[in-house]
Amino acid sequence: MMLAVASGFCFVIVCARCIAVDQAAGHASRVRRSEDSGSAASAGAPTYVGKQVCRECHPQNFELHQHSGHADTFSRSVDSEIAKKFAGKALDAGNPYGVFHYEWGSDGLQTRRAAGLNQDPFSLQYAVGSGRNAMTLLTLIDDTEADAAGIEHRISWFGSHGDFGLTPGHVGLTPQNETELLGNVVRDNSVQQCVYCHTTTGTIVGTEIVDLVADVNCEKCHGPGSEHVQQARQSETPPPFSVGRDRWDFEAELQLCGDCHRLPRNIDPAALREYSAELLRFQPVGMLRSECYLESDGQFMCSTCHNPHQDSKAKSTAAYEQDCLACHQSDSDAHVACSVSPTSGCIECHMPATKFEQGMVFHDHWIRIRDAE
Numbered sequence: 484m485m486l487a488v489a490s491g492f493c494f495v496i497v498c499a500r501c502i503a504v505d506q507a508a509g510h511a512s513r514v515r516r517s518e519d520s521g522s523a524a525s526a527g528a529p530t531y532v533g534k535q536v537c538r539e540c541h542p543q544n545f546e547l548h549q550h551s552g553h554a555d556t557f558s559r560s561v562d563s564e565i566a567k568k569f570a571g572k573a574l575d576a577g578n579p580y581g582v583f584h585y586e587w588g589s590d591g592l593q594t595r596r597a598a599g600l601n602q603d604p605f606s607l608q609y610a611v612g613s614g615r616n617a618m619t620l621l622t623l624i625d626d627t628e629a630d631a632a633g634i635e636h637r638i639s640w641f642g643s644h645g646d647f648g649l650t651p652g653h654v655g656l657t658p659q660n661e662t663e664l665l666g667n668v669v670r671d672n673s674v675q676q677c678v679y680c681h682t683t684t685g686t687i688v689g690t691e692i693v694d695l696v697a698d699v700n701c702e703k704c705h706g707p708g709s710e711h712v713q714q715a716r717q718s719e720t721p722p723p724f725s726v727g728r729d730r731w732d733f734e735a736e737l738q739l740c741g742d743c744h745r746l747p748r749n750i751d752p753a754a755l756r757e758y759s760a761e762l763l764r765f766q767p768v769g770m771l772r773s774e775c776y777l778e779s780d781g782q783f784m785c786s787t788c789h790n791p792h793q794d795s796k797a798k799s800t801a802a803y804e805q806d807c808l809a810c811h812q813s814d815s816d817a818h819v820a821c822s823v824s825p826t827s828g829c830i831e832c833h834m835p836a837t838k839f840e841q842g843m844v845f846h847d848h849w850i851r852i853r854d855a856e
């Protein structure tokens with residue numbers, strides 16, 4: 484059972500790398516209305532054009548997206564400003580790993596353990612995560628046991644507290660060999676999914692990613708755009724592509740966002756039943772058990788509160804409260820209003836910011852009445 488290797492960042496209950504989502508089929512990874520399905524593919528599959536092309540005609544969405552976490556989820560370490568923070572440092576990962584020494588080479592960041600300073604440095608190939616919460620280094624390796632394998636490095640950078648620290652999920656492990664001293668080995672589906680969720684497209688071949696388009700860009704959510712761009716160059720009113728705000732469907736959106744942010748089907752049933760503390764970082768899982776979702780007939784979805792292009796922190800708490808008040812008004816009987824505080828403070832009482840490992844903060848998306856502490 485693969486759960487034995489549970490480590491990791493993104494997945495605590497079920498390790499990030501172990502979830503058996505049928506993502507390879509790409510079924511949920513694109514914004515597309517149900518009546519579109521199939522039609523586009525038959526006329527020769529569209530290809531990826533890159534976000535700079537989208538920028539030409541959609542500068543506003545581009546600007547918003549550029550400042551969101553989605554625009555910075557994956558890069559080569561050589562291109563990562565955060566990876567540079569490691570260079571020249573010696574960081575102690577504690578027993579049994581000891582001190583790691585970091586230096587900057589022509590391919591980016593590399594490291595040596597203090598116990599092996601006479602050996603060749605180990606290249607830390609990719610920077611995963613924007614660093615707002617955290618950034619973890621990933622190196623693809625050749626592995627006789629697997630088609631694809633990588634090492635998730637021991638030490639990460641945490642924007643949450645502005646310091647380095649042990650990669651979450653890496654506490655209390657017993658490394659079996661020299662390689663595991665450098666980090667956790669992730670194999671096959673686990674490493675493929677890691678790349679899937681943090682990039683627009685890319686295929687692991689040996690120790691490289693072929694056709695890599697890093698980050699969660701326009702075309703990860705909207706699908707490859709070549710056909711749309713061609714049509715838009717010929718006409719100012721191109722045929723529908725992917726979605727527009729007014730004909731977007733909550734089921735499709737849930738599948739899209741939940742493909743990476745996790746759905747109940749990705750979670751261990753016992754953890755789900757008890758709503759264990761770790762689940763607060765899986766927003767769709769919380770949302771799906773909220774009365775607001777259950778009782779509002781498809782009117783409650785991620786984009787009720789989030790512009791999918793915008794950084795969630797760029798919006799004020801007061802603005803999120805307006806989203807609540809759009810439904811919960813004392814002068815309307817469509818929905819109940821709060822008897823405790825009918826016009827403000829909604830988020831801190833009903834979706835409180837909660838500390839997670841290494842000081843990372845998440846907002847519990849299970850909106851509910853909480854017991855007074």
Ligand code: HEC
Nearest residue numbers: 551552553556612613615680739740743785789791794795
């Ligand atoms: C391909 C995977 C993927 C999909 C699909 C996806 N996300 Fe994300 N999302 C991520 C990753 C990875 C991060 C972490 C970014 C970072 O490293 O800071 C993230 C971060 C976020 C954040 C917090 C950071 C910020 O910029 O505010 C929000 C909010 C968010 N996503 C909302 C959504 C919504 C809403 C949808 C659906 C419309 C969605 N995401 C779809 C992978 C995805």
Ligand code: HEC
Nearest residue numbers: 492493499611612616617618619635676677680743744764
């Ligand atoms: C099922 C999709 C998925 C997989 C698989 C996945 N991630 Fe993530 N990752 C996310 C999402 C969504 C976020 C942002 C929200 C969150 O933190 O849950 C994220 C956030 C992160 C962050 C920022 C810190 C944090 O925890 O918010 C790091 C670092 C990270 N992932 C590294 C990795 C690495 C390394 C792997 C594989 C070895 C991996 N992730 C696998 C979806 C995924």
Ligand code: HEC
Nearest residue numbers: 537541544545548553699700701704726727728731786791
């Ligand atoms: C995380 C997924 C995600 C990413 C990344 C994303 N979009 Fe969207 N986009 C959506 C969703 C969902 C909608 C429909 C709901 C809405 O507009 O709130 C949408 C709507 C749109 C629309 C029509 C409505 C509007 O806002 O004008 C345009 C145009 C668009 N996106 C362009 C882009 C471009 C350009 C990029 C890249 C810079 C991009 N999108 C990146 C999910 C995404």
Ligand code: HEC
Nearest residue numbers: 536537539540701705708712715716719723724725726727
């Ligand atoms: C040459 C200009 C041009 C380029 C380049 C372009 N678009 Fe568009 N796009 C348009 C026009 C025009 C519309 C229709 C009017 C509108 O909704 O703004 C549109 C509409 C959209 C819509 C809403 C579709 C609908 O049916 O309502 C989305 C989503 C979108 N574009 C995404 C993208 C993405 C993603 C890219 C990059 C791959 C891109 N566009 C590149 C011009 C362009």
Ligand code: HEC
Nearest residue numbers: 740744766767770784785787788795796803830844845846
């Ligand atoms: C009722 C409003 C609401 C809905 C619906 C909603 N969110 Fe949020 N979300 C918030 C608020 C408020 C924050 C905290 C923003 C801040 O940092 O001030 C947040 C923060 C986030 C973050 C950043 C990490 C965190 O937990 O603080 C992610 C990722 C996220 N939401 C994803 C989603 C996804 C995916 C969906 C749909 C499944 C969704 N949200 C639905 C209100 C909402």
Ligand code: HEC
Nearest residue numbers: 774775778779782783806807810818819829833850851852
């Ligand atoms: C799309 C409409 C909608 C939005 C937006 C919305 N809710 Fe609700 N909410 C509902 C519905 C429907 C119910 C069920 C009771 C009712 O009909 O009033 C509900 C119930 C609740 C309950 C009672 C839950 C329980 O377990 O008894 C709370 C608390 C709540 N909402 C808080 C919020 C907060 C806080 C926000 C903003 C972060 C919010 N809601 C946004 C529709 C919404």
Ligand code: HEC
Nearest residue numbers: 807808811819820821822823824825826827828829832852
């Ligand atoms: C100080 C904490 C606090 C704040 C601020 C707060 N609430 Fe509440 N809310 C509660 C408590 C506690 C209850 C349960 C009251 C009871 O059972 O009598 C509640 C009940 C509710 C209910 C269910 C009412 C019912 O009769 O079933 C809704 C809906 C709700 N709140 C929405 C909101 C919204 C929207 C906001 C922001 C405008 C908000 N709350 C602000 C603590 C708060």
